[in-house]
Amino acid sequence: MSEFQFSGRHVVADVYDIAPEAINDASLIMRSLEAGIRRSGATVCGSQMKHFEPSGFTVLYLLSESHVSVHTYPEERSLFFDAFTCGEKCRPELIIEELVAALGDCERHVQILDRGEEPGVTRTDFGVIQLAG
DSSP states (O other), X not given: OOSSOSEEEEEEXXXXXXXXXXXXXXXXXXXXXHHHHHHHTOOEEEEXXXXXXXXXXXXXXXXXXXXXXXXXXXXXXXXXXXXXXXSSSOOTHHHHHHHHHHHOSOEEEEEEEEEESSOOOEEEOOTTTOOOO
């Protein structure tokens, strides 16, 4: 068997009803993503951020294992989240847990897709991120 497996986990989330002070706080969002990336076991290679006028931003983290991105829509009090990690060593679902915890009370729809050599199962997994509050 190869040292590298053609497998991974893809986590996508739509997050709604975010408090205005949280959705507009780029440093809060980035700190929570970085904490989640560390907690997940992934390694950051670099990041890129783009601010938009009049508001909103996109941030992309390049990981040794793949990527994490967030696209904010402050006027909608919402954001899109995407994380993919190759292999089985990382847990990208922990990244969205950290983000949601930092954002406070909000609505979210999270999907997890296991990809690669093993047949994947698509599921909606609210149990992973149910947080008090």
